[in-house]
Each structure stands twice: as structure tokens, then as C-alpha cells.
Amino acid sequence: MSRIRPIVLAVAVALAACSSPDSAPTMTETTPTATGTEAVQANPLLTASTLPFQAPPFNLLRDEHFKPAIEQGMREHLQEVAAIAGNSEAPTFANTIEALERSGETLTRAYTVFASLVGADTNETRQAIDAEMSPKLASHQDEIFLDKALFERVKTLYAQRNELGLDAEQVALIEHYQRRFERAGALLDDASQARLREINQRESALSTQFSQRLLAASNAGGVLVDDVTQLDGLDEGDIAAAAEAAKAAGHEGKWLLPLLNTTQQPVLVSLKNRELRARVLAASEQRASRGDGNDTRELVRELASLRAERARLLGFDNYAAYGLADQMAGTPEAAIRLLTDTVPAATAKARAEAARIQALIDQQGGGFKLAASDWDFYAQQVRQAEFQIDENQVKPYFELDRVLNDGVFFAATQLYGITFRERSDIPVYHPDVRVFDVLDEDGKQLALFYADFFARPSKSGGAWMGNFVEQNGLTGAIPVVYNVCNYTKPAAGQPALLSFDDVITTFHEFGHALHGMFSNTRYPSLAGTNVPRDFVEFPSQINEQWATHPTVLANYARHHQTGEPLPADLLGKLMASRSFNQGYATTEYLAAALLDQAWHALPADAADIADVEAFEADALKRYNIDLAEVPPRYRTPYFAHIWGGGYSAGYYAYFQAEVLARDGFAWFTENGGLSRKAGQAFRDGILSRGHTSDLTELYRAFRGGDAKVDALLEYRGLRD
Numbered sequence: 001m002s003r004i005r006p007i008v009l010a011v012a013v014a015l016a017a018c019s020s021p022d023s024a025p026t027m028t029e030t031t032p033t034a035t036g037t038e039a040v041q042a043n044p045l046l047t048a049s050t051l052p053f054q055a056p057p058f059n060l061l062r063d064e065h066f067k068p069a070i071e072q073g074m075r076e077h078l079q080e081v082a083a084i085a086g087n088s089e090a091p092t093f094a095n096t097i098e099a100l101e102r103s104g105e106t107l108t109r110a111y112t113v114f115a116s117l118v119g120a121d122t123n124e125t126r127q128a129i130d131a132e133m134s135p136k137l138a139s140h141q142d143e144i145f146l147d148k149a150l151f152e153r154v155k156t157l158y159a160q161r162n163e164l165g166l167d168a169e170q171v172a173l174i175e176h177y178q179r180r181f182e183r184a185g186a187l188l189d190d191a192s193q194a195r196l197r198e199i200n201q202r203e204s205a206l207s208t209q210f211s212q213r214l215l216a217a218s219n220a221g222g223v224l225v226d227d228v229t230q231l232d233g234l235d236e237g238d239i240a241a242a243a244e245a246a247k248a249a250g251h252e253g254k255w256l257l258p259l260l261n262t263t264q265q266p267v268l269v270s271l272k273n274r275e276l277r278a279r280v281l282a283a284s285e286q287r288a289s290r291g292d293g294n295d296t297r298e299l300v301r302e303l304a305s306l307r308a309e310r311a312r313l314l315g316f317d318n319y320a321a322y323g324l325a326d327q328m329a330g331t332p333e334a335a336i337r338l339l340t341d342t343v344p345a346a347t348a349k350a351r352a353e354a355a356r357i358q359a360l361i362d363q364q365g366g367g368f369k370l371a372a373s374d375w376d377f378y379a380q381q382v383r384q385a386e387f388q389i390d391e392n393q394v395k396p397y398f399e400l401d402r403v404l405n406d407g408v409f410f411a412a413t414q415l416y417g418i419t420f421r422e423r424s425d426i427p428v429y430h431p432d433v434r435v436f437d438v439l440d441e442d443g444k445q446l447a448l449f450y451a452d453f454f455a456r457p458s459k460s461g462g463a464w465m466g467n468f469v470e471q472n473g474l475t476g477a478i479p480v481v482y483n484v485c486n487y488t489k490p491a492a493g494q495p496a497l498l499s500f501d502d503v504i505t506t507f508h509e510f511g512h513a514l515h516g517m518f519s520n521t522r523y524p525s526l527a528g529t530n531v532p533r534d535f536v537e538f539p540s541q542i543n544e545q546w547a548t549h550p551t552v553l554a555n556y557a558r559h560h561q562t563g564e565p566l567p568a569d570l571l572g573k574l575m576a577s578r579s580f581n582q583g584y585a586t587t588e589y590l591a592a593a594l595l596d597q598a599w600h601a602l603p604a605d606a607a608d609i610a611d612v613e614a615f616e617a618d619a620l621k622r623y624n625i626d627l628a629e630v631p632p633r634y635r636t637p638y639f640a641h642i643w644g645g646g647y648s649a650g651y652y653a654y655f656q657a658e659v660l661a662r663d664g665f666a667w668f669t670e671n672g673g674l675s676r677k678a679g680q681a682f683r684d685g686i687l688s689r690g691h692t693s694d695l696t697e698l699y700r701a702f703r704g705g706d707a708k709v710d711a712l713l714e715y716r717g718l719r720d
């Protein structure tokens with residue numbers, strides 16, 4: 001359910017200030033569609049794409065194009081920035097701020113595509129380029145944000161911002177730049193800036209290494225099974241997929257259970273063989289900490305230490321204080337309070353769930369104590385007993401295409417009037433990727449949407465959204481948005497049947513996509529999902545909730561063979577069981593979120609932690625969330641959100657945003673529910689607005705008051 005951006009994407013977001021063409025339409029005339037071999041060999045990243053909506057020309061792209069295009073993009077960008085900084089005229093909004101927004105066109109185009117592929121479809125060449133370019137990009141950013149002449153101009157405009165006759169979005173943009181310069185170290189002395197430059201380069205290199213080692217560790221860590229009888233409990237489709245995965249990994253005739261994203265693995269719900277369950281969970285938890293070349297612990301230690309040092313240089317007590325200063329939460333204390341306030345209720349519910357499961361094990365004469373690897377298998381049986389609901393019974397009703405067209409797209413049409421048309425003429429980077437036109441209610445093209453659903457070894461774990469092209473009011477560019485997920489690819493000829501969690505993830509990621517597609521701002525730095533992390537998960541979590549809206553669910557949940565709707569009693573049970581296992585789900589999440597805070601609360605002089613596991617155990621104990629049966633959703637060595645992604649000190653953001661999302665969804669319920677009118681109000685009030693105004697005020701104006709935690713606690717069954 002996560003929206004994880006590789007760290008490189010965070011750089012791309014930072015560079016989104018630069019965006020698309022405006023002054024260079026002539027460049028589009030010299031594209032590879034022209035005749036002649038020279039044009040055919042040209043680097044397609046150096047010119048604006050001639051495909052509809054500047055969709056990336058994946059058909060022409062080769063790995064050797066990336067590095068020269070990124071390097072040329074950096075050179076052009078620095079020249080443009082030097083011209084802005086060296087302008088002899090007094091700074092104005094147009095010649096400084098807007099000029100920055102228009103700069104870096106080539107770099108943005110090249111790097112955005114590259115970073116997307118590094119996350120969704122990497123290979124050794126791309127990884128090598130990534131490892132080489134990440135520190136250079138970090139240093140490129142420093143060249144801009146530590147440029148004294150440039151900062152002087154920004155600072156001057158910032159001081160005058162309310163007297164320049166600017167509109168609210170322009171003032172917000174000046175404030176955005178001032179904040180970025182300050183947070184990058186523009187106010188520091190030369191010695192501190194020099195050290196900061198070193199830290200930035202090292203940190204970006206380490207983050208890239210982390211992502212690459214984790215992907216390798218996950219691919220190497222899958223559990224190989226020799227005897228098919230051990231897979232008892234898996235359905236035929238899963239067994240066939242495991243056989244194909246083994247074959248692809250060079251183990252024909254065996255079965256491979258690949259490691260997926262989180263600590264708990266989806267197969268653990270079904271596997272009857274207790275020893276195999278334990279093997280699978282152990283493989284998951286030992287990921288990236290086996291002492292081999294894929295071990296990430298040394299990287300983690302150094303990252304924590306560098307981040308603490310960076311925070312100290314910038315005048316903060318620790319990295320969490322620095323990281324949260326520009327978020328809605330504001331301080332680590334506020335974020336931690338939100339989490340720890342929920343720990344007692346969550347762990348109490350998890351303990352009650354554990355007792356219920358143990359009773360079932362005893363009742364069956366199991367003769368063992370519940371282990372974390374047993375949880376899902378028995379929780380499933382408890383769920384069956386209490387709600388007469390079985391995940392395998394509902395899966396046939398969640399066929400991917402129906403979920404997408406009759407669920408996700410249907411809800412968007414009901415709410416926002418938009419419609420979708422799949423097209424096959426846009427080049428894609430992998431045959432599994434699908435492309436859709438997104439049309440507004442008046443038939444006008446709103447966006448282009450790519451969907452890449454299935455797991456493969458070239459893809460990082462988790463699910464995320466991104467932009468190939470950011471909405472840009474300066475150039476008129478419309479958003480080109482993608483979702484990437486990691487659903488098990490069915491064996492050839494079989495339908496893709498999703499778990500209910502996967503269904504929710506599909507809605508979730510599409511909520512991010514809507515946030516990107518409805519963006520209607522003038523300046524790309526403030527567009528779409530370029531908002532704080534603890535707000536960015538708000539639209540996605542709102543969209544999740546349509547998955548269980550009765551009208552929507554009835555529309556998509558149909559049997560893949562018979563077309564029969566999900567029987568009313570099964571539907572009723574599904575709804576009734578929504579708060580089931582929320583003690584576990586909340587506890588594993590809170591444990592990971594608090595672990596993230598602990599790593600980033602270290603002061604600079606004590607940030608070198610010798611024993612990663614001991615530190616983790618201590619932190620969980622300190623927060624009273626060390627339940628043996630409920631390991632954290634991510635353990636430190638494979639916590640990609642915080643070491644390789646953009647969520648360092650920010651994993652709490654899902655919870656903070658869920659407060660908004662549960663409270664915000666209550667607004668829908670009070671205002672017509674699934675209707676065009678309510679959808680339009682949400683689109684106008686939130687989804688189109690990007691970061692053009694203060695987000696607390698934006699929410700308040702939409703909701704008519706501040707968000708309260710009550711709806712969240714109610715939903716998760718955590719109220720007394």
C-alpha cells in the first residue's frame with residue numbers, strides 16, 4: 001500500500017522545478033521520426049518527445065542514452081541557472097523564480113524517465129548508471145541551492161513577497177524556494193556548506209546502494225521447495241506461478257516462493273506446512289542481513305550517522321526534527337505522540353487476537369505456541385470461524401481487469417465524470433505495461449495513465465505512483481502518470497485474481513494518480529503530489545475507501561468465470577470483517593513507524609550504532625511495542641521507505657494522513673457519498689490544488705474544520 005519513491009525519484013521531484021518545453025518548440029522538429037540515419041541515432045532524451053502528451057519514447061530508448069542525456073541536462077541546467085543568478089537586472093518574480101521553474105528541461109525529461117525505470121524495470125547497466133549518477137545529481141543540486149548569488153535574489157524576493165502584487169500561488173512559490181534553499185544549507189558558512197556537499201554525495205550513493213542490495217537480497221532470498229506436497233494449501237494458480245518462478249530462476253522442476261515487500265508474506269495465509277511457514281518468514285526477516293554482499297546493515301549505520309550530522313549542521317537536534325520541520329506534523333514529538341497514543345489500544349487488540357488464535361491452535365491439538373509465521377494462517381481460520389469468510393473464497397471475485405475497469409475506473413467516473421480508454425499505440429518499457437487515455441467529462445484529454453501491475457525480478461518491492469510528465473501550467477503540459485504494483489503474475493492463460501489487500505492497493509495507488517492527474521496549478525514545483533509526505537497519502541487513502549463502498553464493490557466484485565456478483569452474504573461478511581486483525585496490522589505498522597523515528601532521533605555524536613539488531617530491539621521495547629508474534633512491518637535492513645526511498649523520518653506519514661483520510665471520508669458520507677457533486681468538491685478543494693496554499697488550511701476549508709482522530713480509531717476497531 002505504500003507509495004515508495006526511490007531516493008532518485010525524490011531528486012526528480014526536487015528537480016520538477018525545471019519541467020517541460022515552452023521556448024523550444026523547434027526542437028521537436030528534429031526528432032527521430034525524421035528521415036536519415038543521423039536522426040535515427042539521435043538520443044531521444046535530448047529533444048521533447050513527439051508522442052502524444054510527450055509520452056516517453058520507450059521504443060527508441062536504449063540504455064546508452066541515459067548517461068549522456070542526464071549529463072547534458074545537468075550542463076544546460078547549470079548554464080540556465082548561472083544566467084539567472086548573474087542577471088544584471090534587479091530580481092523579479094519573472095526573471096528569478098519563474099525562470100527557475102522553466103529551467104532544467106532536458107535534465108527533468110531524461111532523469112524522470114531514467115529514475116522511473118530504475119524502480120520499475122532495472123538491469124545491471126541501469127544500476128551502474130544509477131550508482132554513478134546519484135552522487136553527481138546530489139552535487140548538481142548543491143551547485144544550485146548553495147549558489148550565493150542565486151540565493152541573494154531569492155531572499156530579496158522572499159522579503160518583498162507581499163508587496164510585489166503577486167497572487168497567492170506566486171507567493172507560495174517564493175516561499176517554497178526560500179524554504180528549499182534554507183533546508184539545503186544556503187544560510188551556512190563555507191566550511192559547513194563544504195561538509196554538507198560531501199554528506200549529500202555520500203548519502204545519495206549509499207541510498208542507491210541500499211536499493212540495489214535490497215533488490216538483490218530479495219531476489220536471492222526466495223524459498224526454494226523441492227517437493228510439491230510441501231505447498232499444500234496453495235491453490236493451483238499459485239503453485240503454477242511458483243513453478244514458473246523457479247524455472248525463471250534456473251531451478252526447473254522445483255518451486256520458488258519469491259520474497260515480496262513486507263515482513264509477512266502473502267503465501268503464509270495458505271501454507272499448511274508449519275516448517276515451511278517458518279522458513280519463509282525467516283527468509284523474509286533475514287533479508288539483507290546475511291553477512292554477504294547484499295547485507296545493508298553497514299549502509300544503514302552510515303546513513304543514520306550522516307543524516308544526524310546533516311541535521312546538526314543545519315541547526316536541528318536530530319534528523320527527525322529536520323525532516324519534520326516542513327511537514328504537516330511539524331515536529332517529531334507531534335508525530336511520535338500520534339503513534340504512541342495508539343500503541344496501548346493496538347497492542348491490546350493484537351494480544352487479544354493472539355489469544356484467540358492460540359485458543360484455536362490448542363483446540364486443534366496443535367501443541368505449540370503461536371509464532372509470527374503462524375499468525376496469518378490461523379488468523380485466516382479465526383476469520384473464517386467468526387465471519388465465515390475465506391480469502392480463497394473471495395479471490396475469484398477480484399479479477400484484476402474487473403477491479404480496474406468496474407471498480408477503480410468506475411468509482412472515478414461516478415465521482416469525477418472522467419472516463420478511460422485503453423490504447424495500444426503508446427510505446428511501453430515492458431510488455432506488461434498498459435496505457436490509458438483519461439478523458440474529462442467534456443471529452444477533453446485530462447491525462448495519460450500507465451499501469452504496471454505484476455511483480456518481476458527487475459522491479460523494486462511495494463507499490464508506487466509517479467509522473468513521466470508533470471502537469472505544468474506554464475507550458476500547458478498535461479500529466480503523464482503511472483502506477484507500479486507487485487501482484488503475483490498468473491501463470492500463462494490464467495486470470496489475475498487479487499487478494500483483498502491487492503484490491504485496496506489498486507485503489508490506493510490510483511488515488512495518488514488522481515492527485516497527479518487533476519493537478520491544475522501554474523507552477524510545476526507546486527503541482528500534484530509535490531506536497532509533504534503526511535499529506536500526500538491523504539488522497540490515496542480517501543480513494544482506498546471507495547473499494548468497500550457498496551455500490552462500487554457490487555459493480556466490480558464478480559466471479560471471473562460465471563460473472564455472478566459477490567453473494568450478498570459474503571459481501572456482508574467482508575464488510576463486517578473489516579476491523580478484523582487490525583490489532584496486528586496497526587501494531588506491525590506502528591512498530592515500523594516508531595523504529596523509523598528511533599533511527600532518526602539519534603544525535604550526531606551518538607549516531608554510529610554498532611549493533612543494528614540490538615538497537616532495533618531496544619527501540620521497540622522502549623515504545624512498548626515488542627511483541628514476538630507481531631514483528632515490525634519492515635525490519636531495519638529491508639526498510640526501503642526510510643533508507644532507499646523518500647520516507648526517512650516520514651513513515652509515520654501514512655498514519656497522519658489516515659487521520660485526514662478517515663475524517664475526510666466522513667465528509668463524503670455526510671455530503672452525498674458517491675456522487676459527481678461530492679467528487680467535484682473534492683477535486684476542486686483538494687485534488688487540483690497541489691501545494692499552492694497551506695495544507696492545514698486547505699483541509700479546513702474543504703472539511704469545514706480540523707481533522708479528528710476518532711474516525712480512524714473507530715474504523716480500526718481501536719475504540720474502547
Ligand SMILES: [Zn+2]
Nearest residue numbers: 001002003540
Ligand atoms: Zn500511498
